[in-house]
Amino acid sequence: MKTSRFHLSTMKETPADAEIVSHQLMLRAGMIRRLASGLYTWLPLGLRVLRKVEAIVREEMNRAGALELLMPAVQPAELWQESGRWEQYGPELLRLKDRHGREFCIGPTHEEVITDLFRREVKSYKQLPLNFYQIQTKFRDEIRPRFGVMRAREFVMKDAYSFHLDAESLQRTYDDMFTAYSRIFDRFGLDYRPVAADSGAIGGNTSHEFHVLADSGEDAIAFSDGSDYAANVEMAEAICEQKRGEPTQDMHTVDTPNAHTIEEVCALLGLPAEQTLKTLIVRGDPGEDGNGPELVALCLRGDHELNAVKAEKLPQVAAPLQMADAEHIRSVIGCDIGSIGPVGLNLPVIADRCAAALADFVCGANENGKHLTGVNWGRDLPEPEVADIRNVVEGDPSPDGKGRLGILRGIEVGHIFQLGDKYSRAMKAEVLDENGKARTVTMGCYGIGVSRVVAAAIEQNHDDRGIIWPMALAPFTLAICPINYHKSEAVRNEADAFHAWCLEQGIDALLDDRPLRPGAMFADMELIGVPHRVVFSDRGLQAGNFEYKGRSDEASENVALERLKAFVREKLD
């Protein structure tokens, strides 16, 4: 490809509304253009990368025995009503009506459609297991689309759905998918981690997320330095090593005017946050009979953070988690937030393991401007119910007992999940077993955010000059930069001949034949992240050399012209 025939559309300045580096670089490099909120056009340069991601995904899915198909983006409401998700899904589901007034949605995912297909197509256990996948455009009407294609409303996803007669078969395919995903992310050349994710009510290791590691990632993942344990912070179990000490202090009330936060209380009393207890008041779950608690108190050590996912799984707590409002708290407890504590509190009290292990701690006195010191469970107030309700922090022991936890940030690009019979039961997807009896099948589903992978690769691999593509994802693998292409016949001949050779060899080479000065040419090739660069100039040719530089090399090197083809082959292999 020659730049003069490729719509290379780079920008020197960063568009003001792009917040994160991948979004900025994708705009500056001319990979994408915004059409409306959360909707993007992929320009030729960006599409080349997207297609490379797709190709690797497709090859590895095929290798793992999955079968590609393609389902419609628009889906009839009846299927969603059948699964119950027409009501459950909420405003993220884009709904529309056709000219006859029939209701449809634009698919955010395809469990209903694939399950419907399956029940019409497959009748016998002999046809199982089956694993279908597609690479297709999805639409989710996000509350707040942002970060370019990282969190777009319309995006490209690979979604796969497997069908099985029993749990063992599902587990085998699940393991195959785990292996295939690992191969896919290995081939991308990205630094990634599979992590255990919310395993839900079924129990066991039924879900893994694949995260591309990047400091800007939206998810926190916890991993052990002593084993291969890795889990989303949302679900990583927080263990308390400390044993509660004996009380050594009496309980006292102290004046703490204007001290509302843990930080302010600690500064005032000269204590570390680890010696304090904070009390959060959340809405209770009224339960089926309506006799559940209206409010519930959750106690954490002062330096810890509440984990909402864990908290809302508690039977007393309303899901989704809702903090009580200030007015409500004042009417029930009689003080403002900032002065609440569990002593004498007429609410169910649930303490995190570490909060329950405190002795002689400081907490709010349920009276504005006052705190209690030297408080001890069992002596000054009843023993609390104990639960794991905090986020793990750096240095916590690993839940598998091996090593300590570190925290990394990641971008979720893949998710594999054992669905069970949620959809197959609701939609009566059954096959006949060996006894001729109808059996409901069990399902797995497996997603990869194809367009998000592109953004995540950039988040992980860039410098102040632009993108640094891993070889497998680069839109072009080799940039040919001739200096004075339009003036020097020798340079032009050499560059054209080499370019032609590259095409024969199947090398994605980009020849920059624009009449630009070298600096401008180099800057563009670095911005779009081409991994290898070859320069031809009169000066070099006269000395019998060409110049080579890898995208992340410090300096360029001069290489003898005779070695050109062998040298390039070596670099690309």
Added chain:
RNA sequence: CGGGGUGUAGCGCAGCCUGGUAGCGCAACUGCUUUGGGAGCAGUGGGUCGGGGGUUCGAAUCCCUCCACCCCGACCA
């Protein structure tokens, strides 16, 4: 949805407070010079100042309204 902010040329911005008919840099186009790290000079084109309404002799500027976009959003006890 709530809070905050921004809409002026393809991109980045100034002008608005204190009304007087729109400007800078980059990009684009033409010509000449230049050619190893985003060249120089000269010239050219491109804007119903987000839309609508109002005030005024006169509105990018003041007022009202709608729209779009961006950011933040219970970890506080």
